Amino acid sequence: MAIKPDERIKQIEKMAKAxxxxxxxxxxxxxxxxxxxxxxxxxxxxxxAQPSVSHHIKILVDSGLINSDKEGRFVKLCINRENIEEFNAFLNDINKF
Known part of the structure; x- marks a missing residue:
């Protein structure tokens, strides 16, 4: 299912702010x-400090730029390639104008 244009812009905005x-x-x-x-x-x-790091990581996770997965006592962070590609596609679309 395709993302609606307004939803796409909101997601791009979250990533840009992050x-x-x-x-x-x-x-x-x-x-x-x-x-x-x-x-x-x-x-x-x-x-x-750890609280500051956690704050920044939460913003990155909430924006969709990274994923977090709990593994036992630890949280593993990975790039969300799909959303990074969507952000790049948006910038490439702008570059066409």
């Missing part, structure tokens, strides 16, 4: 480089 923070960009880039990673790894990578 990308508007340096720390979230670092988190996203780290996940992309390493593949799926454990949530606790980011306190060392971006030098933020």
């Amino acid at each position: 990308l508007g923070d340096k720390n979230r960009l670092v988190i996203l880039q780290t996940i992309a480089e390493k593949g799926c990673v454990n949530c606790t790894e980011f306190t060392e990578v971006i030098n933020l």
Whole structure:
């Protein structure tokens, strides 16, 4: 089932807002480089307290840019390739004009 244009714009807006923070960009880039990673790894990578890291990760998950899966006591984070491709397709559509 295709996404309605208004829903697509809302999803793109959420992703764009999530990308508007340096720390979230670092988190996203780290996940992309390493593949799926454990949530606790980011306190060392971006030098933020765990509550701040959790806040940024929640925004990325809510935007659809990353997925989180609980594995025992840990949360595994992975890039949501489908939504990243949708975001890229949107930018490519704009570039056609």
